[in-house]
Amino acid sequence: MRDVNIDWANLGFSYIRTDLRYLSHWKDGEWDAGQLTEDNTLHIAEGSTALHYGQQCFEGLKAYRAADGSINLFRPDQNAARMRMSCERLLMPFPTEETFIEACRQVVKANEHFLPPYGTGGSLYLRPFVIGVGDNIGVRSAPEFIFSVFCVPVGPYFKGGLTPHNFVVSDFDRAAPNGTGAAKVGGNYAASLLPGAQAKAGDAQGRHFADAIYLDPATHTKIEEVGAANFFAITKDGLTFVTPKSPSILPSITKYSLLHLAEHRLGLKVEEGDVRIDELDRFSEAGACGTAAVITPIGGIQYGDHFHVFHSETEVGPVTRRLYEELTGIQYGTVEAPQGWLVKVN
Missing domain, CATH: 3.20.10.10 (D-amino Acid Aminotransferase, subunit A, domain 2)
Incomplete structure (x- = not known):
């Protein structure tokens, strides 16, 4: 666990490396068990369909430190449903709603010290994604896929918060x-x-x-x-x-x-x-x-x-x-x- 030294009051919307992210691979018709990893770099084949043909989709959702100290994920089932639709549109496998939500929970728990405190207006932004990978060159669905979730502490997307x-x-x-x-x-x-x-x-x-x-x-x-x-x-x-x-x-x-x-x-x-x-x-x-x-x-x-x-x-x-x-x-x-x-x- 790395020390966290973040100015919560001036937190923007930019990448900050957190400690752990979830990673799962699909191969031969099924997803593996998935795991948390410290490595924030993906290692993929040069012929991956995500690179050449845009076979990839992603989601965005947030975790919030509640007033009572607990942590809230906001409507993750809706993000899971939308990612399923995106995957179906691009001929990609989806890792089930239960796996999606559990992966998000694991990532938030593993990086809880990056969650902005209640009252700062910040949150922990989660970025789940599915990409087509594996050795390939033709325009077709990928032979393998990666499902991953990482998180970043964020403040307002536009500077100034709730201002026109x-x-x-x-x-x-x-x-x-x-x-x-x-x-x-x-x-x-x-x-x-x-x-x-x-x-x-x-x-x-x-x-x-x-x-x-x-x-x-x-x-x-x-x-x-x-x-x-x-x-x-x-x-x-x-x-x-x-x-x-x-x-x-x-x-x-x-x-x-x-x-x-x-x-x-x-x-x-x-x-x-x-x-x-x-x-x-x-x-x-x-x-x-x-x-x-x-x-x-x-x-x-x-x-x-x-x-x-x-x-x-x-x-x-x-x-x-x-x-x-x-x-x-x-x-x-x-x-x-x-x-x-x-x-x-x-």
């Missing part, structure tokens, strides 16, 4: 119609690197953006994703939570948690459907949501020559703040969780 950020609509597509947009695969993220960099570089007016917004790839008229996060908005009357629905959107566990909380805790109407980019005036608040960002309020969206401001570029809207407090309260154990949402690690 501006975004710009990109001309690029994040995913193709009927493609892999709903699977959590690396190719979707590789495609976002250039538009994301362009957004952060800013426009001719000197305005810089946190990331790019992607429209539906078929018509370029409807909002789909905000960088690597899902989009939501609150109608001007403050009564309805709206979020896009599309076969090329990654089904965000955070988004579906917010949908539930908006309806059952805040008493809002909820709508999952088309969100047209030319109808932003319907909304008084908007945000990006996901495991990494949790909720990032959207101050404004640049679309062509028009810059649309929601509640404020500097202040968080009241409904967005209530949703954030409800969700994070559940995660940190200060608000009662819906049945089955938390798995205790210790």
Whole structure:
């Protein structure tokens, strides 16, 4: 066990090597027993399909130090279900929901001293992944696979925590119609690197953006994703939570948690459907949501020559703040969780 010397109050979202990670191999039709290892370097064949053909998928979830000192995993069964869908889309074996959750539990317990203390706003981010490996050169499913889980202590994904950020609509597509947009695969993220960099570089007016917004790839008229996060908005009357629905959107566990909380805790109407980019005036608040960002309020969206401001570029809207407090309260154990949402690690 290495000494941990981390400035918890200023923890960002970057790689920090932790002590142990889970590793399991699939070969000859079955997974091995899996084990924890100190080695943070993967040793794979040069012909691995993960390297050449993008046969890989991953997940992201968090462990939280609760107010009572226990450790909460937030909805790991939903991450397991989503990884199963990603694996099926890419013809990869999945190591069962029970193995997935147990691997996450083992990694958190083995690296508990890297878990940020309660009250710091930090968490332990877990990155499970499955990749195709083994000697290969043809375009086919791999002969072998690796399932691994590692963890990293993290703070807010965007600097400033729950503060509004501006975004710009990109001309690029994040995913193709009927493609892999709903699977959590690396190719979707590789495609976002250039538009994301362009957004952060800013426009001719000197305005810089946190990331790019992607429209539906078929018509370029409807909002789909905000960088690597899902989009939501609150109608001007403050009564309805709206979020896009599309076969090329990654089904965000955070988004579906917010949908539930908006309806059952805040008493809002909820709508999952088309969100047209030319109808932003319907909304008084908007945000990006996901495991990494949790909720990032959207101050404004640049679309062509028009810059649309929601509640404020500097202040968080009241409904967005209530949703954030409800969700994070559940995660940190200060608000009662819906049945089955938390798995205790210790």
